[in-house]
Amino acid sequence: MAxxxxxxxxxxxxxxxxxxxxxxxxxxxxxxxxxxxxxxLCGVLQVIIQKLSxxxxxxxxxxxVADQIMLLFLKVFACRSSTVHEEAMLAIxxxxxxxGPGFEKYxxxxxxxxxxGLQNFEEYQVCAISVGVVGDICRALDEKILPFCDGIxxxxxxxxxxxxxxxxxxxxxxxxxGDVALVIGEHFEKYINYALPMMQSASEVCAQMDNSDEE
Numbered sequence: 001m002a003x004x005x006x007x008x009x010x011x012x013x014x015x016x017x018x019x020x021x022x023x024x025x026x027x028x029x030x031x032x033x034x035x036x037x038x039x040x041l042c043g044v045l046q047v048i049i050q051k052l053s054x055x056x057x058x059x060x061x062x063x064x065v066a067d068q069i070m071l072l073f074l075k076v077f078a079c080r081s082s083t084v085h086e087e088a089m090l091a092i093x094x095x096x097x098x099x100g101p102g103f104e105k106y107x108x109x110x111x112x113x114x115x116x117g118l119q120n121f122e123e124y125q126v127c128a129i130s131v132g133v134v135g136d137i138c139r140a141l142d143e144k145i146l147p148f149c150d151g152i153x154x155x156x157x158x159x160x161x162x163x164x165x166x167x168x169x170x171x172x173x174x175x176x177x178g179d180v181a182l183v184i185g186e187h188f189e190k191y192i193n194y195a196l197p198m199m200q201s202a203s204e205v206c207a208q209m210d211n212s213d214e215e
Contacts, residue, residue, distance in 0.1 A: 007061050010048050014065070017041040017072050020076045030087050035081030039055035042076060042087035044096045045069065051171040053098030062098045069095060077113045082123035089117060089129045093136035104142045111148055118155040127159065131172050142183050143179070149184060153191050174199060 020038050025031050049069070052058040062069075072096075076088045094112065096103045114137075117130030134152055138145050145152075156173050159165050177195050181188040 003055070003058055006048055006051055007058060009044075010052070010061065013041055013044050013048065014068065014072060017045070017058065017076070021072075021075050021078075024120075031079075032081075035079055035084050038076050039081065039083040039087040042073070042084065042091045046087070046091035048093065049094040049098055053094070059098065062095075062100070066095060066099050066102070070110070073111065074109055077116075082120075082126050085117065085120075085123075085126050086129050089126070089133050089149055093129075093133040096133070096136045096140040100140050101142065101144060103137065104144045107141075107148060108139075108178045111151070115151065115155060118152070118159060121159075121162060121164040121166075124169050128172060129166065131156070131159075131169065131176050134176050137181040138183045143185075143187075145180070146184055146187060149180060149187070153180065153194075157191075157194050159196065 017038065020034055020041065021036050023030070025034060047195055048064055053062045071090070073088045073092050076084055078083075114130060114133065117126050117133070120126045120130070134156075156176060160170055177191075177199075180191075
């Protein structure tokens, strides 16, 4: 019963999100309201996607409208609100999990937004969520992620070496290296010479922190 209700909600929420794209914006207050509404609707869509894709009998519902959902998310990135970008990224992570290898067709267009997220040092939560989404995409695409790996690894390495990025964003990047390495296997070898020194430096910092805590 609950799942049937959620399935009925899906087109309604998608329609509402589409309507927000054509809202008339004449003031900063209007833009803020648009952003809040879009963020809320993306959050609801994320939950719906997760719920419906978790069961074999309802997963086709998501797969049938995946193209439309992804198009909406891509349009939402035009909004300049970091909260909207966070919620859209999380929802895209859920869609990647739901569509699996089928997510490959969205990558050429989505990759531009992923790059922007990984470079967003000022709004570090957007960057953190983007790093998490890289892991989701790796698990969805498996070796099909290879054409995008050079760019992704370049941005992850830049993030680690940046003094601008919030330090709480950096540990998940190491986990992301693991996600990438797991799916591309031997192809990760070319990144080792760049990733390993970063990991060694991080372990030395952790050791120093442990020693200072003991003192």
